Amino acid sequence: MTKAPRASSNSSPALDREKHSGKVRELDVGTYDIAYLRRLEAHWVIEGEDEPHDPDLERDDGHLTEFDRFVEEVHRTRTACPYCNSKLRAAEYSPDGDEFYILSACLRCAYWQWFSAEEYEIQLIAAASVLRRYEERLPEECHAELVRQLNMTPGRWSELSPKGLEQLVAAVFRANYANAEALHVGRTGDGGVDVLFIESGGNEWLIQAKRREKVDAAEGVSTLRSLLGAMVLRQRKYGVIVSTADHFTYYAQKEAKVAAALGWRIELIDRGILNRMVGALLPGQPWRKFLENNFSSSPQLLVELNNYFATQLPVAEGYDPLGLRKSRR
């Protein structure tokens, strides 16, 4: 009974390790939604190709091929997300000593990757999700895709159109507060209200969304006064300013406290908080389809794998910057 090799292991009995001077190249996964490599009796197969045996991909004389090296030196040793550089969370399922299933996932942008061996050395599978390239004009519904892009490239926050940001903010509040509704109401001359957020209890929050050109900008007190004006005119006690700015100025924070003392509550949400909230728009367990495709021949194992990884790598929970879940209920 040999112990299955781990991702961190330096030596793998499954693959002969030889020193190569050639550099490892990233796999060109092209148009596939899933980059999928499977080794069956020492052959790599790329999903979607009938005859995949590019001589380059096959092993010869026990030397490591490009693919072997890629899996050993890049795929299995990867600790950070290749898209947004967050730390990958890894979980290993190993029901007995001879088989193992390792799923690593980025809970920030929904990237995931897989490495497994069933009946040791007979079938090895390595796979990684591929995020689509950024399209300049995403349809409005593609918020999950947009969130991935924003996590990868924070500068994109300032490239959103004002209307695009308002719609994203409405979607973000809807995703984090399942029992509430968020309506995009922003129009020109609307008096500074872009999104109306309605709690299940009936409280209405006026939300103003501000996009700042510079990512390190500060949101100032004038935005706060403009929203406060709208709240007074509409007789609404709750307001939120969502800004792509890095932080709010000292005076904005100070006046928000003064307003709160007078009964006008305004929550300030900067890009840091926004980043925590957008996670709720990402798909949960994006690897499920891959598991289905690969393990549907053993339904019992499929169920075990799904259950195990759903527990080990839970989706990011909704974030509650308004404190609605604990208070006033």
Ligand SMILES: [Zn+2]
């Ligand atoms: Zn990521």
